[in-house]
Amino acid sequence: MAQRSTTMNLALDHWHIEVSSVCTLKCPRCTRSEVPETLLNRSLDLKFFQEQIGEDWIRKIRKISFCGDDGDPIYAKQFINIVAWIKNVNPTIELLIITNGSYKPTTWWYSLAQVLNEHDEIHWSLDGWDQESNSKYRVNCDWPSIITGIQTFVKHNTTTYTKIATIAFRFNEDHIEKIMDVALENNIDCWQLTKSTKFGSKYPDAYGSDDLLEPLNPELVASGHRFERVQYPLSTKTQPGSELKELFWQRAQALDASNEYPALCYIGNKGVFLKSTGEFYPCCWTALRYPHNAKWNELAETKFNLYNNTLDQILNDTWWTTEFKQFDNQECKTKCIKSKLLDQAHVTEW
16 A cells, blocks of 8 residues: 655655665765765665664565665675564565675575566666776776676576666767666666766856766766656566556646645655665655755754664654745755656656
């Protein structure tokens, strides 16, 4: 059943959880590199999931996306234990894992393969086709362990949906087929091309007017202020999540016909965000450690932190029906816009 709080309109079917802010990479457009002075390396443990979230909520939640604003989920020390516990409590929950895939041994990938099932999905974020090319953005990656991990997982798990996801950059825009070949050679179910916004043409103050990472082909840059994705299925396997996407689409159409703010957090495709520090946000964009999110960061550090308050106390706080509804944050103004509510990809994809 679709879940909503009793005092606010946030969709609570889908949770985006940064289980770890730790990462081995130094990607130049990641907040780890852009705002290093406020970075905290933290990980959520199994006890946090069992006590701060609890079995009742895990049974209600329909999807969890494990991906960090700052980190990579596979570097949480108890990640496999957390996944195994969640799948034991709710075997049909949809888990999405997004990772760069570096430095984990074969035994780790074998263990992960044993606990995921046909309701789950895993993405390897690869922007190159070998160590040299992938390192141009995924600085400090380890190509041999990435490929070994992919091959081990695919060998020991034939039901979970697998994807290689690529951001278009200047260095790879003329070599896209080489990355797709990596996906095909390793029996991956889908290859995804992501058109990013984090380029000089969108944010000249941040990245300059001559951004060497930005593709020369403008069609490989997102048209608005939210990234765009193109999917290329490579197998006949069914991607999980179609029922939830239909629910998101219905909510988007209802929201378009209403006088409510066109917030994606009312729809659910982005998911409410839980940070590795225990902080709760309406989405991952409001949690980014940029100066324009200072008010949100301060609020989440104190009032909306699961180490300080229970989940029910946070969700039922009257703030959500008062100040929150101003939607005066830069992220809300640029990413949640009325004209995009009937764009089905915008309101159903993660």
